[in-house]
Ligand SMILES: [Fe+2]
């Protein structure tokens with residue numbers, strides 16, 4: 419089985435010809451499956467581009483959502499829409515998937531949960547204006563409380579999924595937000611304390627570490643994005659986190675790439 423990994427493709431920034439060119443580049447990888455770790459587009463385009471990707475490549479599409487996918491709508495509405503999609507599988511609502519006799523696939527969205535770095539940071543995310551849930555927060559404290567609650571919910575969902583994972587030698591976890599500060603990288607370095615609270619999901623990291631420690635015979639690989647930097651972090655011998663992002667010479671939206679293609 420050939421699998422290609424895409425993350426933070428932000429396809430809403432592409433005009434039709436560039437979009438077609440990207441679909442062609444993905445198809446050229448000849449994937450049987452696509453793993454997409456969020457920030458696919460925005461709420462009004464995410465279903466369409468997932469449908470087009472599936473149609474154009476003929477691959478089975480597995481995905482989680484990123485913060486940008488909720489833009490101009492609410493978290494609940496976009497997740498409900500994702501759940502109804504037939505062209506692609508939204509992993510947070512799917513049971514663990516047997517990709518092969520050796521490998522199980524699960525996924526959760528993740529959320530930057532304001533539990534590390536400098537929570538008094540002046541970094542302003544568009545999320546807070548463009549996602550209904552954050553626009554309703556009356557002050558910074560309410561926003562931080564919401565972020566921490568979202569992170570805790572993601573951790574709970576992840577724990578429930580992990581409880582259902584069979585003891586396959588390998589486990590693949592897709593998530594949008596890096597689950598460890600060391601996996602939150604940009605331009606080859608760990609993101610600074612001003613960015614870390616919004617770009618790391620401490621809660622899912624705790625659950626992943628706990629699972630890997632309790633299952634030493636199972637190798638867990640996590641694929642994530644969000645920080646737009648490329649890196650690998652190995653918190654435990656059997657737990658590896660790969661963060662996907664922009665190639666070194668790219669610093670803006672509209673330049674989607676295939677992160678990797680591998681055989682399972
Ligand atoms: Fe992104």
Ligand SMILES: [Fe+2]
Nearest residue numbers: 457484485644
């Ligand atoms: Fe993101």
